[in-house]
Structures are given as structure tokens and as C-alpha cells.
Amino acid sequence: MAAIAATRFGLGARPGEIEAAKADPRGFLLAQIRREGADVPQDDGESAGTRFEQMRAYQQQRRAERQKKDGEDDVKTAAQAFMNAQRDLREKVGADFLARARLGAATPAAFRERWTLFWANHFTVSATKQLTSVLIGPFEREALRPHVFGRFESLLVASSTHPAMLTYLDQAQSIGPNSRAAQFAARRRNAKAGLNENLAREILELHTVGVDAGYTQADVTEFARALTGFSLGREQEDRAGQFLFREQAHEPGARTILGRHYGEAGMAQGLAVLRDLAADRRTARRICGKIARHFVADVPPPSLVERLERRWLETGGDLAAVAKALVESPEAWDPAPAKFKTPYEYTLSTWRLIGAEPSAIERLAPILTSLGQKPFSAPSPKGWAEDAQTWAAPDALIKRMQWAQGFAAAVADRADPNALARSALGERLTSPVATAIARAETRREAFALLIMSPEFQRR
């Protein structure tokens, strides 16, 4: 069970981890659940507000640069400054990702980190939007990590009011058609002032009740109206790049969403809807199913989902209690490993195996990109797939093998592969794999066999 604690619930065993979990595998995991939330990566600590201003400054530079004509004296200098600014921003996004990966590779509380990664994927924001890209690190640090063992409602509200989500799903500019802001825009003939329903739809579909909950287009539109005003400060305003409720953009009036009446005014209306969605049984069922699929199996035992759901409903969505229920569920400890590691999980677990952390983004980003999981770049708000069908494709296995050979060449000469196999897999090490490693011609070959073995690639 200690090996399952470290590999299925955690991010792969570091040297000594299975040993440490041996006496009480469940207790080892339960001790990682804590009210104050997840660990914080050692990044530069810049807030979303600071990053927002940096990005806006860069975007202004870019506009200025584009307006300049060739032949002007300062064109070269401006172009250089603009390229430097672009590089700085890109490097910040890379540094955020590296800091998170280093935390994942080094932490002794890897269940806590995996639990956090689950929520980061549930509330996906992606670098596919430039402005959002610099806000992802701050989003995880500010909106997710403090709340992952709190109430789901807190997490939902924090996510739905964070600048990263507000920009990623276009909420920041959404304006109620009958709001004062819209009337003002109409007088100025600003055609670009009105409702945007993207965030409202994805909260319903992806973050809470799910697409089969039976809501209608009218529910989506009404919810989008309730959320109008959820925005962020512009660059010259006091709360630049921070959450700001714009009263004047809020659509006035009461509304009905999923059969419930919302008579609140202003920001209280959107928050009331979020509260009800968080408390909805369909949200509990859907997310507990996702937790079970993430941790245990692509098709998890229904009894496990029911167990989690019961705890969720009994505790009003207390995520610490749900995490505890997961650890205590017998179904989660099935000795057969049913989950195939995603590229991020796989690469982190190879670093954990040797007790090291990735030292530079250049060591990490290329392999993740070529395995189909480019850093911070989930293809849609639905986040990354987590099933074996997606990640165990023929080409992906060839790529893993090639990477395993390179990684082995870099690190294997200093290690005893037989000992590593035992420390990484404990009782999960099968005799064919142990034999293959023992018979390998070189340490490198042995190391590559270990990290390409069926049991190392699964959890």
C-alpha cells in the first residue's frame, strides 16, 4: 500500500518515500491534508495586478512600434525594447511553470500537490491567450492554492473573480445591454459594448453542474447577465489587473436561472448564483466523478463516486473532507494500477525517482510539448484529457522512449538501477521488469527500461 500511496495518490516516489509511508500509508496521506491549502511554488511572487500592468505596457510598446515608419532614427531602439519586453514576459511564464514543476518534483507532500493539480485542470486557464498567459502562475497561487482544502464554493468564487479567468473567458468586457455603461456606449456609438456569455456557459458546463444538467440557452444568457460587472481594473485605474465589480456595467433587474429566482442587486446576484451552483447536487456528482477518474481509474467504481458524493453533500462541499474520503475509500487502493501517467505526471515522476528537480524550463518544456502537453497551454477550457486512450498513443510511446534514453544518458551513470527500481516502485515492481533491469547491458539501458516499464508509466 505504501507504493500506491506514493505513486497513485502522489506524484511518484522519491528515494525513501515508500519507506516513510510504510508504517501507515493512509495516515501518510491524511497528514498532507491541511486547511491552509496547498504549498506555494518558489516563483517571483508577482501578483496578477503587477503582471497585468507589465503586459499592458508591452502591448502599448508593440502598438507604438507598429505605428512607426521605417527610416525613423529610433526605430531600431524601439524594436529592440519591444523584443526584450516580449522575451521578459515569455520567460516569466516559463519561470512560473518551472517553479510549479520544481515544487511537484521536490515536495514530500505530493498528494497535496496532485490534489492541487486536479483543481488547476478543473479550473483551466490557458496560455493560448497572451494576456492570460502571464496570469496563470498568479491564478494558481492566488485563487486556487489557498482554497483547495476549503469549501468548493470558495474555490469557485475565487476562480470566477480572478483576472486570469475573467480574461481567459472574456468576462472582463461583458456589459449588461441595459446597464448605464451600455447606454453611455450607445451615445458614443461604441458598437463593442454588450453581453459576452463565455464565462457563464463554461461555469455551468465545466466548473459546476455539467452539460447534461438540463439548463437552457435562456439560463446561460440570464447567468451571463447576472455576472455582468465582474471585471478587472484597467491600466490607469486604481485596481489595475485586480478584480473589480463595475456597478455601471451590471444588467439591472431580477432574474431566473435553473428555476431559481435571483432578486439581488449588483455583485450579490452573481455571487448568489455561484453559491447555488456550488451547492447543487449535480455539481457534487459531476466533480466527485472527475476526482475518482483522476485518482483511480478512467472508468471508476460507482461505489467510490457515491462515497465521495455522500461526503461532499454531508459537508456542504468541504474539500478536505472529500480528500479524506478518497484516501479512506477501499476502492482507491485496488492493487492493479489503472491510470496511465499524463506527460506532466510522467516527467515529474522521473525527476522524483532520482531525487532531483528540473533545473531549467528548457529541460522540461520541449518534452512536454512533443508529448502533446505544452506547458500551461491546455487546448480548451475543458483542460487536459486524463485518460489512457489519449496519452498512450503509438507516437507518444516512441517519444517517451527517446526521451527516456536521453534522460538515462544524463543521469543513470551515477545510480544503481536495481535499488532505484525498488525505491520507485516498492511492492509494485514486477518480476519481469526487475529481471529485465538486472540483465541490462548498461546502467543507461537499465534506467531506461525502468522508466519505460508498464508499472512505472502507470500509477
Added chain:
Amino acid sequence: MTAPLNRRTLLGLGASLGVSISFLGTQAFAASEGDLARKKLVVIICRGGMDGLSVSPPVGDANYAALRGSIALQRDQVQMLDETFGLHPELKTVYALAQKGQARIAPAIASPDRARSHFEAQDVLETGSAKVYGAETGWLNRTLEALAPVRKVEGLSVGTTAPLILRGKVQAASWSPGKLVDETARLPGLLQDLYKSDPLLGPAFARGLETEAMAETAMAGMAASGSMAAPDPARNRGGAETARKLGSTLGGFMTQAGGPQIAAVSLDGFDTHANQPGQIATRLSYMDAVLDGLQQGLGAEWKNTVVIAVTEFGRTARVNGTGGTDHGTASTGVILGGALKPGGIVGDWPGLADKALFENRDTAPTLDMRGLFKGVLADHLGVDRALLDRKVFPDSADVKPVAGLV
């Protein structure tokens, strides 16, 4: 940046543009199959909800300009197809083909799904089912399954992961560029041994090794065209150039003896909720470049080819508050190829009058896209009608194949 463009940087850049290519191949046809063995089908999935009213703006529709407001295109900005429809200015290849009768639009096409959810609608599009979760495999994969009794079929996808439309019983291999497998190393053989009794890793790994070999040949044509400067994906022109190369590479795969007969291309980035005009122009320029490259790569085989470009749903007829459009219903499908018969629009145009809009909001669907797929599979690839109704598109007997396209 002037590094030579090799196959690795090429598809790597493709990934960063949101363009990926996958295909299923058929191999070793019986001699009696004759012409059918040469027929090729490429399905382009435009992900994110492509705005049909931007692809083929109905500038001749009396209600178009008012609905679209700030993002409406003017008659003199578009390439006119007939009195009603133009083509987006970036779709130059499509327009040139249309002039030759080798491109047609279906301006009000939709999947049977009405939920306006990307993920549900893409599932329905790719599984070919009438409802979400109605099938677990892709309709292109089931097409090969349906053909299997007459032809030996084989699947291959390029890209690290295969899209749902290609997944199913016929195992799709997958390939994307990387370092070559060192054939002298013992590792691949040792791993095959370790995976022998693993139902997931065993077959996938074996297929991966086979595919590496084939890929070398497929890319040879590209290498012969010489190295070029790696394009800057931040710039539209460079991005289009990469997309063009991907298209011609795909053509190179498909013209090989034993190469794939069926391919799928994914184009991401069509979810234009805000500031739509610039975004969609970039994405359509990529689509146009893929088509241009594909046509070049296929060479003489273009005459045996049909390409269908569709999206999971269209977008709202009215511009929204942020210079974009929200999730809608019907969109434009584009049908192209040297095998196509000339003709006007495919399906009816419901018009954009308020009353004609679906739920007073979206272009109303007049054509079920399964009908288009069925028509092409029946007439172009010779798939049996009963199999189309029951197996490839389950419970779809009431959806008539669109006749007379090829």
C-alpha cells in the same frame, strides 16, 4: 530565426498554431477495387465553433449588415460566389477552386447537437452519433471498419494524440516528428518484450515502431523541396507558410503507395467571443494555406480527392458586446476537391430575417452534416448505404445522403 525547417520544427510549429493532421490509411486493395482504391477523403475539423457568416458572408442577404454591425464585411471586401454569398478575403485558394467548380459551400449546416457546448458538439461531430455519448468511436474509424471485409485497412495518425473522429477498433497508429529511433539499440526490442502481455502498451508500441519507418519515406518529398527559414508563428504570414507545408506534407503521405486514403486535420482557435475579425482572418488564412498545400502535395491525385471542412457549431448571427460572437447553431461547411462536381450552394439558405433565425439568435440549420458525410462516403468511397445508416452513423436512416456531389 533562420534555422532550417526540418520535420521536427515543422510539426512543432504546427502544434503551436493549433494545426494538427491525422490520418487513417488503407492498404493493399484488391485489384477489383480499381478506381475506388485511389479515392481520397480529407476531413478538416475547425474547432472552437467557426463563424459561418465570416467564412461565407451572405452580403446579399438584406439582414446581414444590420445583424453583424461593426464586424460586417462589405460586398467589395469579399470574393463573391453568387448574388448572396461571398467568401472571406483570406480564403483565396478556396475562391480559386470555386471558380473552377472545385469548391462549394453548405451555408447552413449543423450536427444534430443543439447544446452549444464545444465539447458535446465536437463529440457528436466526431462520433457521428445523433446524440452525445451515443457512440464511443469515431465515424472515420467505423468507415474503415465498414470497408474492412472488402479491403485491408490500416490506420495512422500524425500528431502525438489521435482525435476522436479517428479512434476506434481499427487501430490508428500515430506519428509526429522527433529524433529517429536508433535501430541498433536494444531498448525497443527489450521493451516489446516487456509489453508483450500488456493490452494497451503492446500494440501501441509495436505500431509506433512500424510507423517511424514509414514516416521517413513520407517526409523524403519534403526534404527534396529544400530547407527554408523557420517561420515566425507570431506572424500571420509565417504561420500560413507552416500550415501550407503541413498540407503539402499530408499530400505527400497520401500519394505514397500504401499511404493513407483518409485523413483528418484539426484547426483550433475558432472560438471568437471577442475581437473576432482579426482572429478569424488569421485562422481562415491557415485553413486556406493547408488547402493550398494539400492540393500541391497531392498533385495529380487531387482529381481523386474530396475535402470537407466543418465545425462543431456556428456562432450567433448578431455581433455580441465585445466585437465577437457567441456559441450558435448552423455554420458554413466547405466541400472541395478535384473529384467534386460543380454546383451552387449545398442545402438551403434559410436567410437571416429575425423569424428565420434559430431561437431568434443563430443561423438556422437546414442540412444535417451527417447527410453530407454520407453522400461523400457513398458516392466517393463506395460505402454501402445500409452500413452508413446503421453502423457509420448509427440510427441515421432518416438522414438522406446528399446526392450528386461527386
